[in-house]
Amino acid sequence: MSTTTTDVHSHGEHGDHEHNPYHQHHFATMEQQFDTSKLGMWLFLATEILLFGGLFVGFGLMQHRYPREFIEAHEHLKQLVAGQLFPLYGALNTMVLLVSSWTMVMGVNAAQTDQKKKLVRYLVITILLACVFLVVKYVEYSHKFNDHLLPGMFYGHQSEDLIKGTHGYATFFAFYFMMTGLHGIHVLVGIGLLSWLVMRARRGDFTSSYYTPVDLVGLYWHIVDVIWIYLFPLYYLIS
């Protein structure tokens, strides 16, 4: 077993790479540092899965408790969205996020292959797609606000099919806003992180030997996509 690679001052001389400015002292090699960061990111993603998962479980149990009310609310959600029984906005947003995942991974690929301009371009497109997603979300939310299909005590919808005061409807829309809202917050955070990456990428921070932040933000962005992949059928398709 090698015994000298982790000495405080000698890491730069070991291995056949020159000293990288992003190399932290407690890692023996850049590869170890990269793998550790990635492992940490995956652990964080697991907590994200469980955080959203709690809401999914709550939704499932409430649907079990109020099956009829939830189905009626579902039907209503669909009708309101496009004026017909077709989940247009949800499907549109799914497409937008999937394409943004692709541009993100292409950006990571560009960073891995030292293509700085390409990296910046893909990151900017990803940000634009995230903005498109939020605009669609905004239009969708304003429909709900107009019709008073709001969570809990704010629920005030007065049409015949979803009467205020019946248990279940207000809960359905509470979950709708909590889950899409928490997801939307994650998209906002993602836009912030991507903008930070654009700034650093233009400065030339990322090379094929150091692109950890691009890779980790990429993972974050993909998990936001994965969560939407589950939210989409749950709210816009199943009935």
Next chain:
Amino acid sequence: MSSHTESHTHHGGPKIYTANLLALLFLTVITVAAASFNFGSANVVIALAIATVKATLVGLFFMHLIWDKPVNAIIAIAGFLFLGIFLMFDFIDVGSRVNLQPRNMPNMENATPAPDTMNPLKTAPPKPLEPAPAAEEHK
């Protein structure tokens, strides 16, 4: 640095990513199409199965799990596994409860609202719960 960069750049690549995107878009079309047919309770299963296939594709290729060290995939799977445990035991409970809602709840027999739904306990004091045959949940 050579070994490091090679191990991460020579996997994946634009062609695979683009093919993956096309597959994901195709599956989205499929799941929307499938939702317009009525398969009864299988609707949920079909939609979630397609969603899981999509999530797996994103994880394997966009998130590089297929080329990564297995520990990352194990962490991701553990997240879903423990979520599954949470979901399963909760449904064991609510699925086998005979008193899903108190019997005196007006909502119980008839889903149309009673005048005092917001405070059912006012109209009738709570009775001790018993596994009475009438206490079935509405379906």
Next chain:
Amino acid sequence: MERAVTGGARIGDRPRPKKNYLNETKGFWSWASTVDHKRIGIMYLVATLTAFLLGGIFALLVRLTLLTPQHTLFGLQVTAETYNRFFTLHGAIMVFLFIIPSIPGSLTNFVLPLMIGAKDVAFPRLNLASFYLWIVGAVMAVASMVIGAVDTGWTFYTPYSTTTSGTVTLMTAAVFVLGFSSIFTGLNFIATVHKLRAPGMGWFDMPLFVWGMYSTAVIQVLATPVLGITLVLLMLERVFQIGIFDSRIGGDPVLFQHFFWFYSHPAVYIMILPGLAIISELIPTFSRKTMFGYRAIAYSSVSLALLSFIVWGHHMFVAGQSQLATVIFSALTFLVAIPSGVKVFNWLSTMYMGNISLETPMLYAISFLMLFAIGGLTGIFLGTLSTDVHLTDTYFVVAHFHYVMMGSTVTAFIGGLHYWWPKMTGRMPSEKWGRVAAILWFIGFNATFLPQFILGSRGMPRRYYNYLDQFQPLHAFSTVGSWIIGLSLFISLGYLLASLRKPADAPDNPWGGTTMEWQTSSPPITHNFEDTPVLEHEPYDYRPKAVTH
């Protein structure tokens, strides 16, 4: 002390380095902005012990109120509301500010990287962020007490918590923040154990403390997010009445208990596994004997962590859960006895024929074995459906979890603190006073909590501020016991602080330990090791032949 030290140096042979992590830089800012895991560990130690003091004061007030059935305190009447606040603050502070963060944040932060021969934890800045999140959470929690009051108990059960006045929202927000502090700590340890082990150290060469803390970290990462979302739902239910937990607006109160215990049962193992981990270090060191059943103990830590996720329903046997679910949860609960038993039997086998020396840490370890056995076995009573119906919400439950949380975890924590105190500070605490305090602790603990088993089985309900006259002798006995505990802790605080005033006198390896943290100087240098430590033998190798190398 004729035993093997790897890495070339012999015990005490080395001159003490002039610079160590304590004096390399000076000033408040050098501590407040440090990313050194050792300094963060010390800061966590001070912070969590302050919380322990605060929670302990409320515990003494609770016991003092219960001295007589007249619920008076220093001659003043205590109202039910005041009493509710006392036990809520005691519980919430002890659980969220002390037991959960104490061992991971302080002792583990300090010794885990040393034990695996690393220079730091994987993410040093995240480590510091985790500490500051703890501070923010603690400030919010204390603010919620000062501004208003929380009287829900530490469990925040609905519908009471969604309808009571008071600052429950702020308190739950505080716990939410503390949850993220805990997640970041756990995440850091998992990454550290995976990636930063010394060259040559395989998974089964790690000290058992590391195995225990790794299992703890897995729970912290996988369970705490659910607590986060539960508290968010609770806050939204209070503020917006979303209709998920409060049956008045269509929710299901039992659902809250599912959500809460899906985190909080594993959280009980976040509390106990570090205790078990410390004992696994103390027993072989003070028995001067190779660990019996190393792998069995390692696996039992992991299996306890996994089992902790599938038994939460045993907190809800009489809460309106379905019968099927109670039977399943009861059956699964008994499984917990297996890995717990594996550990205890292996520790006892390690001690058997060992060369046991009864120094202060070992006295705590032996206390632990007895208290943990009582705490564990009474858990079986509570896991049994028929007896649980009788014992639910009585003092039997209070006594049971205090035997596990306090009798086991806190005992192990104090034992571990004495064990690593020379490494952390470079000073040996007074052995004489240490033994006095350890014996007082054991006596005081049993005097406080053994009577509560009897009280509970006779029907004394928990969380009541008065009681029938016939219970007074046992309650009074218990209150006197709480004073002995207080005295013991006061003595410990005294001689530990006194040891800081004398010049550094601790050798590098005062106890003859075999794990890597004893290879570096006491206190360690900032980068932990002068040369990269190399693993030359398995942990707990006390065989004589290891001396020659």
